[in-house]
Amino acid sequence: MTRFALVCPPFWSHVRAFEALGEALVARGHEAVLVLNHGGAALSRSARVPAIEIAGEAGEARRHALAGRQGVFATVQEAARRTDALCRHAPGLLGDLGVEAILADQTEPAGALLARHRALPYLSVASALPTDPDPAIPPPYLGWPFDPSPRGLKRNRGGARVADLVLGPQRRVVRRWSETFALPGAPPERGLSPHGTLSQTVDSFDFPRTGNRIFAVGPFRGAEPEWIAPLRRTEERPLVFASFGTLQGHRLGLFRRIAEACRRLGLRLAIAHCGLLTAAEAATIDAELVADFLPQRAMLREADVCVTHAGLNTVMDALEMGVPCLAIPFAFDQPGVAARLSYRGAGLALAPRRLTTWRVETALARLLADPAFALAARRIGADIRSGGGSRRAAAIAEQLVGTPARRLEELRA
Template identity: 55%
Template sequence: MTHHALICPPFHSHVRAFEAIGGALLRRGHTVSFLLNAGGGALVEAGGFGVEEVGAVRTPCRSPGRNPAGLFGILRTVRASADRTRALCDGGPAILRRIGAEIVLADQMEPAGGLLAEHLGLPFLSVAAALPIDPHPSLPSPFLGWPYDPSPEGLKRNRGGERVSRLLLHRQREAIQSAAQRFGLRSRSRLEECLSPLATIAQTVPGFDFPRPPSPRHFAVGPFRSTEAVEIGGLVLPFARRPGVPLVFCSLGTLQGHRLSIFHAVARACRRLGWHLVVAHCGRLSVEQAASIDADLVTDFLPQRAMLALADLCVSHGGLNTALDAVEAGVPVLAIPIAYDQPGVAARLLHHGAGLRLARRRLDVDDVVAALRRLHGEPRFAARARAIGAEIRGAGGAERAAELVERFAASASYSRELALA
């Protein structure tokens, strides 16, 4: 059996995804330990994992900043990300040696995973808990809401977006470059230069992603979900649904649930339509703020997949996990992207006809009403969501990811034995 080290950003959605893969590995008899920035251990809910932390707590792990959108918000987010990478590279080598880590599962969004593994001579696999960042000229950055456009004009725009991204990610590039130099590794400065040469395991199935060139190193296995999660079905809502009235579920995720103005706009739109609305703010609103939202139910958390099994439509920030859960349930999505890879998720919903997108700034209730009417009134949106959902259910998820990890771990071990022979 093998000791796996899981390295990911200390954010709820990333830790949950890694917990699901780690749980599958635990059931197979392996040892699994998280290596997280200080404070991140509090996010690990399941038992059986080792948890190691490095550095000092700088910001609450559920929120890297209240306003990550806009230029200054982006720069703050990049600075915080670079600080986390430096802390992991400073304290990680000693910890990974002490616990006897044999293979690393590295989140694509945390370059320290690949840097540490290479430094210690450990095999590692990349895990795309967010949209994959594997580069290709025809694919815009996942942080951009651009459509898929392989024409010469589209390729030119993608190149321009890449140049802008490099400028914005200056702090992160410096952190990568410094760690690589300190570890005696080949020179590098970009996230994609820290990806595994063995494989990337991604949540996004082909039916949800943009067309991606075939690669023997890219495996799309669908959402990483724990088998211990609440079963779909059986959720009882504390209000009586009127026959034939659509039910809308609105969630802005664990990092954006404080966006009260968006909740208000969605609530006013649903009231104008006479539709039911359930809001989950993920603990980011005060009691007074939550009470100001005119919805049938406003709460902190709900079992999301069970909720979506009851819903007709989903309004979301475009978080990947919420979008995948929605289409798995055959529910179209109205995406209102805010930051990170959410614009890219919204662009993919549009590309595949499984949802619509509205801009967050100056969000107009009339526009929300019109979008919800279209999503509910045009059957093609639900049909496309159901088609992607069928692909997700057959992709394998966390169990398939664990199988791949075992396969590549065995292959890497055999290669090392040959080298030493």
């Protein structure tokens, strides 16, 4: 039996993924605890994986929907504060809990810092797209296409340099705590474990990668109730499911344009705005069903197309059901997810700026008329279903702790 600490940012999708990993570890006879910033425990749902908050100021987990450059800098500043708080308050907590290994979210470098500080084995976890460096792959927050040519490699290097500048506040926090903890070698700015990364992607969805650092096991999912979709497709009217996730569901104007495009095409439309619209705002959307929350996986079993912000969890759910996507990415790794959808032929991507009803209508019509999109989605979906998900990820983590020097090829067997 090993006691794992799971360190991730206090965001809904990340907590859900780490809880699924923790529950899979518990099922294998281990103990797991979520270590979160102040306010993050409110997101916890698991009875078997307790969530413990560190000390800190209220508002560590606050959400905002700032757009453009202002939103990027605000997001990076918040991330730096969360990292600093974890490094300041979590070392003693990990000792009190008797933690023996850490699963560290790639977007929260404090996990790697804490593991190295306490000389614990740790494994990186990519709840979003993996950030493991590969010269042929653009940074995940850019929607650039895959281009392994010399020109593409040069472009990617430039993108990485710009990203390092943007992430300056968090990188400075990481360097400072590396010095405070007296860690040898370079600061773990990417939070990458020397043993590899557990990823919610599958190889058939990602861009082609070199090396074997990534264990692409598919989405981390826990046990879920079987929901019935409140709206279903008909032979006469295909069904579109639209959701922009828990941070972007306030996009009233975009939802209205999607609804108008579906009306012109004679499609049924269900929208989940995740509680970010008022009842009065939701009533102005001309869709057959508009709700705070809908059972996403149940809806996608019925849907013919998913309109999404290109959040990785939503896209993986859609592809698992064989549903092609119309991606409208806003921030974080969403442009990279959208680029992979296009590269693999399982969807189309549109920029949210200057998004017109005509563009949405044209894209939806193309996704429905060309069976190649659904075929590509089904191919990826088959890999997702056979990837092993959180159960396989837990088995890999278990082996890492038992024999941390074991070669990655043996762990993949």
